[in-house]
Amino acid sequence: MDLKPTFSIVTLGCKVNQYDSWQLARQLKEKGLRQVPFGVAADVVIVNSCTVTHVAEAKARKMLSRARRSSPQGLVVFTGCTAEILLQRGIRLEQADLMVGNADKAFLADRIIELVQGRKQLSERKEKLSLPYFQPFQDEQDDGVHERVRAFLKVQEGCDKFCTFCIIPFTRGMPRSKPIEQVVDEAKELVNDFGFPEIVLTGVCLTLWGREFGLTLADLLEHLHQVEGLKRIRLSSLDPRDIEERLMKTCANLPKVCHHFHISLQSGDDKILEKMGRGHDCHYFQKVVDAFREAMPDAAFTTDIMVGFPGETDYHFENTVKFVNEIGFSRLHVFKYSPRPGTKASELSGHVPHEVAETRAQRLIEVGKELWRKYALKFIGTEQEVLVERCSPTSENGVGFIASGLTSNYLKVLWKSDKPIEAGEILKVQIVEIDEVQSHLVGKTEVSSFEVCGKIEMPKMTSFSLAPAVAEKEG
Numbered sequence: 485m486d487l488k489p490t491f492s493i494v495t496l497g498c499k500v501n502q503y504d505s506w507q508l509a510r511q512l513k514e515k516g517l518r519q520v521p522f523g524v525a526a527d528v529v530i531v532n533s534c535t536v537t538h539v540a541e542a543k544a545r546k547m548l549s550r551a552r553r554s555s556p557q558g559l560v561v562f563t564g565c566t567a568e569i570l571l572q573r574g575i576r577l578e579q580a581d582l583m584v585g586n587a588d589k590a591f592l593a594d595r596i597i598e599l600v601q602g603r604k605q606l607s608e609r610k611e612k613l614s615l616p617y618f619q620p621f622q623d624e625q626d627d628g629v630h631e632r633v634r635a636f637l638k639v640q641e642g643c644d645k646f647c648t649f650c651i652i653p654f655t656r657g658m659p660r661s662k663p664i665e666q667v668v669d670e671a672k673e674l675v676n677d678f679g680f681p682e683i684v685l686t687g688v689c690l691t692l693w694g695r696e697f698g699l700t701l702a703d704l705l706e707h708l709h710q711v712e713g714l715k716r717i718r719l720s721s722l723d724p725r726d727i728e729e730r731l732m733k734t735c736a737n738l739p740k741v742c743h744h745f746h747i748s749l750q751s752g753d754d755k756i757l758e759k760m761g762r763g764h765d766c767h768y769f770q771k772v773v774d775a776f777r778e779a780m781p782d783a784a785f786t787t788d789i790m791v792g793f794p795g796e797t798d799y800h801f802e803n804t805v806k807f808v809n810e811i812g813f814s815r816l817h818v819f820k821y822s823p824r825p826g827t828k829a830s831e832l833s834g835h836v837p838h839e840v841a842e843t844r845a846q847r848l849i850e851v852g853k854e855l856w857r858k859y860a861l862k863f864i865g866t867e868q869e870v871l872v873e874r875c876s877p878t879s880e881n882g883v884g885f886i887a888s889g890l891t892s893n894y895l896k897v898l899w900k901s902d903k904p905i906e907a908g909e910i911l912k913v914q915i916v917e918i919d920e921v922q923s924h925l926v927g928k929t930e931v932s933s934f935e936v937c938g939k940i941e942m943p944k945m946t947s948f949s950l951a952p953a954v955a956e957k958e959g
């Protein structure tokens with residue numbers, strides 16, 4: 485019987501949060517705790533929260549209640565952006581034994597262990613760790629957050645752009661970067677010790693990486709590109725304001741860098757962009773995308789769009805619809821504005837009724853589907869390099885396999901194979917059609933003796949969600 489203390493963790497929000505959770509889970513496991521699924525009774529239950537919208541905050545509170553219900557005797561820890569904001573306002577939630585802000589996450593594993601080992605009495609748990617908010621980058625020896633073949637490596641934390649709608653600068657603090665040597669060492673570890681062929685560089689404002697060292701993301705890419713065994717480097721969300729020509733050239737020149745760029749737009753109307761404090765207009769954004777396309781004609785561009793920002797009229801919204809079509813994004817991540825107390829936008833007049841925002845969101849989601857379709861159609865008849873993510877026996881007649889993976893430009897491809905394929909391999913796949921409903925390409929390889937026949941259903945397929953999840957948090 486395994487008598488190790490147990491813990492569970494639920495993560496809401498962006499890849500940065502997922503990364504933090506991964507790190508915390510790893511540290512707890514190293515210290516002898518055993519992870520169990522969230523919802524199962526555990527000695528420690530951690531809710532890593534997000535506060536980017538009021539929906540995210542409500543969900544965090546709901547998860548906290550669930551944590552308490554599932555583990556009435558357990559230590560319930562509430563951390564992440566909602567915790568940070570509540571602590572800043574002096575609010576403690578009864579259901580949490582321990583609330584920890586983002587600045588103190590680096591010390592959370594140790595504190596949990598102390599509490600679990602009984603060095604602290606339960607009565608002492610209701611506390612806030614009080615370390616300096618503007619502290620250096622702290623998360624040594626990170627393994628990243630892992631999917632099957634893809635590891636997330638957080639290289640940057642914090643943001644000082646203060647877009648008027650965004651709470652992040654208040655919850656994540658000022659920008660700081662992980663030193664280049666540390667990033668490279670961690671990347672080597674991910675590749676050599678854990679066998680990950682692809683690394684996704686993440687950060688709250690990734691394009692600010694290196695500013696304090698006089699370096700840029702291009703420098704980081706050049707160093708990472710030399711890591712032996714690493715097959716792909718993917719960038720998470722980019723802020724158009726910080727994208728320099730050198731970054732585009734570097735991405736074009738380094739074959740390991742994926743041709744997929746998630747560049748946050750938020751609105752396709754200049755007036756709304758100004759009110760959001762985004763620091764650029766549509767013309768500037770278009771120039772950035774054009775320059776990328778010139779360097780990498782096959783590149784995919786994904787983005788975040790916020791609807792219902794205060795003062796957004798039908799006219800502004802129609803401008804957004806027009807602009808996203810002009811850019812030709814391959815995917816849109818659409819979300820509705822919700823006021824975050826303490827931000828400038830929360831004091832603006834011109835509230836957009838919920839139903840109007842909902843209608844606009846639905847319309848843009850449909851626009852996004854059509855944009856994906858148009859983009860995906862271009863690849864029929866082409867040969868694409870796909871990083872194999874999964875390969876499972878097919879349910880049809882019990883013979884053969886269905887493999888799936890991502891192209892460099894973030895298109896999901898499914899194809900049939902008559903032999904198992906190792907996850908992590910890069911294979912050339914011929915694209916034969918698209919599946920609009922499931923949003924993937926259907927392909928075939930030379931080794932397959934199967935006919936391609938309509939829809940391919942991948943057993944228990946989980947979604948690939950790099951861009952949208954990142955977009956929820958970042959700008």
Ligand code: SF4
Nearest residue numbers: 643646647650958959
């Ligand atoms: S939207 Fe992005 S760039 Fe703007 S303040 Fe928030 S994190 Fe920073």
